[in-house]
Amino acid sequence: MLRSLLLPALLLTLAGCGGAPAAPAPTTEPAPTTTSAAATTTPPTGEVARCVAADLRAGLGEASGEGQRTVSIVYRNVSDRPCEARGVPGVDLRGPDDPNGPVYSVLRQEADGAGATLEPGGSVSATLTYLTDSDGSVGTLGSTGWVPTELVTTPPGDTSQLTVPWNGDTVLRQDGATRPGTYVGPLAAS
Template identity: 85%
Template sequence: MIIRRILALVPLVLLVGCGSAAPPAPAPGTASGPPAPATTTAGSTPPAGGVARCVAADLRAGLGQASGEGQRTVSIVYRNVSDRPCEARGVPGVDLRGPEDPNGPVYSVLRQEDSGTGATLEPGGSVSATLTYLTGTDGSVGTLGSTGWIPTELVTTPPGDTSQLTVPWNGDTVLRQDGATRPGTYVGPLAAS
């Protein structure tokens, strides 16, 4: 009999001990509910209130007039042909392409350090980078470079992009220094033109 009474009380004790407590109230000034999803930007999508990076699809490239003797300079001009502003900043990639050579048909130009300059290009606006290159026939042939090589085109990649723009070369001879640690041919950062 005593055992039956004890067994009858066990379910009541379990029910009382298993009650659920109310969730704690949020602290004053904090929101309750699920967290808001994070937002990210990618590609040429502008950040909130910002301007998207210029990509090859926004630009047309061209070469200015070369100047200097021995070591020459020429501006690579990038014009915004899109219908929106874009941000042009950094150092573009530049390859000179031409006839077969002991070092191959492509001469990848060294990039200078980025100076942090650049510009926001309105539609029709332009920015440029200076390409400095050696000409002439003096120099070594083989693993360090080639003399008397004339590229047929310049291929450029805007900073932060993988698509390229191609421009006919200006006809100058380029002294290749493919294996040099400090070549006399290099491209500088974009700057307002």
């Protein structure tokens, strides 16, 4: 009988001693640190950030060819850090209103993996191929006699744009054509 009275008393005593667990023994190892990817704007060590419009200045080279011409769109890194330029830039030719509107959005060719890491002051270019109003094309392929006033370009992977004055050539517009003679190629080392 004594045993049956002592067992519940012992259990009540042990239940009342449930206090807080003992603190772990101190160690000399530093606590682990964590970082949030959203909190950083610089790439991890060893990686180069993508070039954005704020890093670049754009300009046009000399146009060449007859009927279907080419001109280089040159992008120079004006920042104080290297950046990676890869892909096909967006290109809009803007000018006077015509039956298709004041903006001619140029078709992009597929990227071939070319590109370059641009050191400060380095450059990369994309080739813009465009049709002019040659004798055989007037009135047969699209809007004729249209002279853009500026070229607006968007670096690959960016939404900000750079604007440069157009070179004065007439452009044959082929808005909506599935295989237009005007297109822009991928970035390549200059």
